[in-house]
Amino acid sequence: MSSEIVEMHLKLLFDLDNLLNDIDEPKYKKIGFKVEQEEKQSLIRTRNALLKKLPRDMADVYERLKERYQRAIAPVDKGFCFGCFQRLPTELLTQTKGMITCPNCGRILYWRKK
Amino acid sequence: MNLASLLSKDRIILSLKPGKKEKVIEDLVYAIKEGTDAELIVSTLLKREELGSTGIGKGIAIPHCRSLAVDKLEIAVGRTTKPMKFNAIDKKPVSLIFLIVAPPQDPGNQYLITLGKIVQIAKVLTKKKLISKPNTPDEFITLINQVEKDLKKRN
Numbered sequence A: 001m002s003s004e005i006v007e008m009h010l011k012l013l014f015d016l017d018n019l020l021n022d023i024d025e026p027k028y029k030k031i032g033f034k035v036e037q038e039e040k041q042s043l044i045r046t047r048n049a050l051l052k053k054l055p056r057d058m059a060d061v062y063e064r065l066k067e068r069y070q071r072a073i074a075p076v077d078k079g080f081c082f083g084c085f086q087r088l089p090t091e092l093l094t095q096t097k098g099m100i101t102c103p104n105c106g107r108i109l110y111w112r113k114k
Numbered sequence B: 001m002n003l004a005s006l007l008s009k010d011r012i013i014l015s016l017k018p019g020k021k022e023k024v025i026e027d028l029v030y031a032i033k034e035g036t037d038a039e040l041i042v043s044t045l046l047k048r049e050e051l052g053s054t055g056i057g058k059g060i061a062i063p064h065c066r067s068l069a070v071d072k073l074e075i076a077v078g079r080t081t082k083p084m085k086f087n088a089i090d091k092k093p094v095s096l097i098f099l100i101v102a103p104p105q106d107p108g109n110q111y112l113i114t115l116g117k118i119v120q121i122a123k124v125l126t127k128k129k130l131i132s133k134p135n136t137p138d139e140f141i142t143l144i145n146q147v148e149k150d151l152k153k154r155n
């Protein structure tokens, strides 16, 4: 599988996990958006299927980080990890290949396209 | 933070072509982002729709999600030239769509606050039959501003 497809799966997995968190928020329900158990279970199956499509080591890291931090991926903003707000070493900022994790907190780093 | 300040003219499409729900959502997302970012947002929004339509009734839909593809709250608005199917909860066709994308983390949970605010404003727009009133994006923003002020007075 190409690295672009893997990256897309990983990002979608992350988005769906955030979606799963939000639908359980009391605030969300209060707005009036109700999600039935059946639909929620279906979304969980979708995210599990996405997880299986990732390379094994990436999937393991993702799940471990999710357990630890709830959000496994942190965007990079102005050279900072947005998960732990530590400045990232410059050599890391020029690295472009493969999965890059924050040396401080371990979260998977994500650079947004500008 | 008021809603009107989150709206921008170039993201208010008052003559949106009706069509399949998926296509219309896509058209609105591309007013915000392009390329793989837009693809990701569309995928996530459609997964959200699978959980139950965000057509809240009376002609209004509010597709929404968080996505890694944005770094701040982004909103696009579309008013279709004809009402279209959206599988809304009241089974009625939809003609006004507020599309909201929020970053994964947002301090103070601006996402849910804004979402709640839009639902409130949308209800006023339908109740007072204001949806078809604005002729330009500027007029639309002015209208939202007014409705928001009235709501604030009432609360």
Ligand SMILES: [Zn+2]
Residues within 6 Å of the ligand: A074, A081, A082, A083, A084, A085, A086, A102, A103, A104, A105, A106, A107
């Ligand atoms: Zn970090």
